[in-house]
Amino acid sequence: MLAYGKGDARAFELLYARHKGMVYRLVMRSIADKALAEEIYQEVWLSVVIARKRYRPDAKFMTWVGRIVSNKLIDHFRKSGQWEPYLQEAGEELEECAAGPVYHDPEAMTHINRQVARLLFCVEQLPPPQRQVFLMKEEMGLRLDEIAAMMSAGHEAIKSRLRYAMSRLKACMGDLL
């Protein structure tokens, strides 16, 4: 990133190739609207380009870009009113999970494939704050305290969100787990 900040476009291509999948999945699996998700994906990288000269190697690039993704997603959820309502639901009963994806050719799918497809469907059903914690943990391999710092939230709040996310996912997976 420092090289790109000095004008080395090739350095950016390497960074992009290394992290684009993670950023893409974080965004696409957080937002159901594909067009909007792609727009936000581009905005994330645009922010990286704009901030290239301000970048300081205090943290790993992945953590830095993860924070940008997180901020973009939280902004989106706040604007659309999908964030605050889900922050105070610690004692809420788990809702029954929806029926799940319809497989066009169930016979062609292996058991693993069906499990994965179901899991992705279940992730999509999670409330945004829980979904984001789960995705950050799984996509970026971050610890809870790192996620808490990235989302500017308390450690316990993040821990709680992850716990509820896992409970929902297990319930949603049902016998496919």
Added chain:
Amino acid sequence: MNDDDKLSRLYQQSRTDEPPLKLDSAVLSHARKAAGKKSFHLSRWLAPVAAVATITLTASLIILMKSEHPDVFEAPALSDKLGVPEQVAPKPAPAELNKLKPETAEPEAMDSGKSRDQAAPARSRMAPAGEAAQQRQLLQEKRMLKAMPAAPAMQDAAGDAEKKSEGMAGAAVGNASGKAPAAASVTDIKKEKVLSPEAWLAEILRLHEEGREMEAAEGMKRFRLQYPDYKVPDDFPVR
């Protein structure tokens, strides 16, 4: 393996999605363009340099204008002191100063700051205070009428008048109040030389609005002589 680990393992198997090529190319082309742009290192100097350039230009213009048209900068103060209408009211030729002296000296002395004490007794002798302005107006109009034939000649001979006026004023008018008309005539002749048509028309309009129709009409005549090709607005009240 507990359920959390199973979920985690399953999710890791789903990490195959990648952005489509169109997104890749959009992001990469933007990044390349941004990297190709040379940052303008002088940008921090832009504001101060622009400010200095502006100040320098403004100062130069003022100095230039002062050197070319010194009377433009002096005009308001002088005309206020003299209490005479600028540019439009024709000043008598130096030769006529003698004729006008008895009439013009008094009212102009009344407006002169230096000779106000001297003028006060005269004013009380001539007329009540309420009539003084009216009297002055009449005198100015008389003076205008007398000066009308001399006006074009004055403009042509403006350069000569400037040179001669100091001596003429001293000879024609001996007292303090008499110096004002001489000085005013020099200044006004200079003003007439440099006054733009718009400013002249504005002055005529002012006279018209003050009810000084004769002066305005006379000013208009002289304006037309000076600027025969200038197109006076149709709605201009003085013709």
